[in-house]
Amino acid sequence: MTVGIYYATTTGKTEDVADRLHNFISSAESPKDVSDVDDLSEFEGLDGIICGIPTWNTGADEERSGTAWDSILEDIGELSLSGKKVAIFGLGDSSTYTENYCDAMEELHSYFKKAGAEMVGYVNKSSYTFDESKSVMGESFCGLPLDEDSESDLTDSRLETWASQLKGEIPSLG
């Protein structure tokens, strides 16, 4: 009954946030850089997967992250993840990149969904200030957006609230 936390990062913020999230859900495995995963079938051995992804390729339709996630998206889509719970958190900048806030979350979300995973960890968009995001579905983001550039004072409370939500949605975390 294991839940893994995986991240990719360019300047270290997503790694830092993954560690801080782990403090709130210590029953999950320690965060792992996804570029250190040799064989993606590792995901099939888990009950739940929590993924951290920043957005760098502003406005791109594909490979929005600009990190190691981009090169494994197609492979993730080929996995068999039915019965697995998957949650995504995204790092972005809602002020400077307000037209593309945390766009990369949605791309990762779509490939995990293609693999049959049950997507959890959605967050209502009403407490965020931004113009556009590909990661909005209806009234919610398809994961937890975080902004260490312009709203870092909100990150810890957002993480704590999300961790409680995930404990309800991913039974193996309880």
Ligand SMILES: Cc1cc2nc3c(=O)[nH]c(=O)nc-3n(C[C@H](O)[C@H](O)[C@H](O)COP(=O)(O)O)c2cc1C
């Ligand atoms: C050149 C550049 C492009 C960026 N593009 C976006 C973007 O399109 N959307 C967004 O929300 N954030 C964007 N960001 C902000 C980063 O996603 C943010 O700084 C994030 O915390 C970086 O995470 P990392 O340190 O884990 O790589 C951009 C930052 C830079 C410097």
